[in-house]
Amino acid sequence: MKLKELSALLGLSQTTISRALNGYPEVSEDTRRRVLQVAQDTGYRPNRAAQRLATGKAGSIGLIMPTAPEQSSDMHFAEFQSGLAEAAIRQDFHFVIMPTHRQDEEQAIRWLVASGSVDGYYLAYLREDDPRIPLAQSLNLPFIVHGRSIGIPEDYPYLDVDNEDAFYSATRLLTQLGHKRIALLNGPSELDFALRRRLGTERALNATGLQLDARHVRHSLMDDEQGYRGMREILTGPERPTAVLCASTVLALGAVRAMNELGLKLGRDMSLIAHDDELPLLKPENFSIPLTTTRSSLRAAGKRVGERLIAMINGAQPPLPERELWKAELVVRASTGPAPQDI
The missing domain is CATH 3.40.50.2300 (Response regulator)
Structure with missing residues (x-):
């Protein structure tokens, strides 16, 4: 299928078809959808080199x-x-x-x-x-x-x-449940989202007269092994917390493994809230004890x-x-x- 043939099939000029395929704003949305659908049905693919010469765009x-x-x-x-x-x-x-x-x-x-x-x-x-x-x-x-x-x-x-608001809301839920010692397994400290999540956690704790204990905070890459190591260090350290916030469900996977090794029951001995990016291979509802989450795809x-x-x-x-x-x-x-x- 060539552009000339596609033009005859659609009853539109080659220029209009080219503009529709390249997303030009002057082409109506109905025309664009029609052109894209017929192009897909016929297997038409524009010549990339010619397209670049015509539009000045790399695509x-x-x-x-x-x-x-x-x-x-x-x-x-x-x-x-x-x-x-x-x-x-x-x-x-x-x-x-x-x-x-x-x-x-x-x-x-x-x-x-x-x-x-x-x-x-x-x-x-x-x-x-x-x-x-x-x-x-x-x-x-x-x-x-x-x-x-x-x-x-x-x-x-x-x-x-809104990472700050997400972790503010999560921390507020934990304080309403009576938790006073809350840990944080966060992403790398230099990244903006991790900084904002820590700020949200601290703001919610400060609102109830509490503080985030530096001994209960870990910043790391967000993988299972880091979640396990960070959670185990915190749980075997001084003044064990009763709840933890995890910056991802991947960190939470490791954190839950550490709790299980130490004989702690999730939801009873330890509460956990994770941020859920809606990862298809790690759904929070499929954990043995479904995870409370802040969710954003x-x-x-x-x-x-x-x-x-x-x-x-x-x-x-x-x-x-x-x-x-x-x-x-x-x-x-x-x-x-x-x-x-x-x-």
């Missing part, structure tokens, strides 16, 4: 992926990318992923933009006062941020979860970031909201209960 979105020899694979990253891919496929965009060492990220962004291989890109794993944001603002290419950066004015396009976030970035590239009118802050849902299950009275 790709970019990602700078920090990596290091000691860094393990991350299912959270994979789930976000699945949502991003869903949006990209619908608009026939490709990915360009540039791996780099963390200390070289800014230079990698400059190379990616200068290469002309992408029409836009997104930033992830935001840190406090993240220098990548002012750099991106100085470059002439659309970008969007997944997350935010404490210390930088929020005048850039982003999508984030990483896949949905990836899809939304992709939709917004592609709309920016295509000059959507009216433009989509520049800043979105999603609320996490608190879902109460059996892993939380009243604080034990004998501790």
Whole structure:
């Protein structure tokens, strides 16, 4: 199937079809859907080289992926990318992923933009006062941020979860259940989401005259082994807590393993609340004792970031909201209960 044949089949000009396939805003949504459906049904694929010459666009979105020899694979990253891919496929965009060492990220962004291989890109794993944001603002290419950066004015396009509010609500539930010693298994301390989750936890504790004990806090990569080690250290240390907040269900998996080894019953001897990114291979309701969670879908976030970035590239009118802050849902299950009275 060639463009000329597709034009005859649809009764539309080749220009209109090309604009519909490339997401130009002047094509109506009904026409765009019709063109995409027929293109899919007939197996039509635009000539990428010709498309680039005609539109001046690469048809790709970019990602700078920090990596290091000691860094393990991350299912959270994979789930976000699945949502991003869903949006990209619908608009026939490709990915360009540039791996780099963390200390070289800014230079990698400059190379990616200068290469002309992408029409836009997104930033992830935001840190406090993240220098990548002012750099991106100085470059002439659309970008969007997944997350935010404490210390930088929020005048850039982003999508984030209200992590501070999520952990404030989770901690407040635990204090209402009578828990006074609450532990925190958090993500890496330099990342913005982890900082905000700790702030939310501290704010809820302070509101009831309590404090977060530094001996009961761990920052680490969010995997099962780190959850196990951190929880075991805390439970075998001084003034054992009666509840724990976990920054992911992956950390919670390790934390529950440590509790089981020490003969502690989840929901009775220890309460646990985890953040649920809706990972398909680790559902909180499928734990032997279902987990109470703060829930927000990483896949949905990836899809939304992709939709917004592609709309920016295509000059959507009216433009989509520049800043979105999603609320996490608190879902109460059996892993939380009243604080034990004998501790």
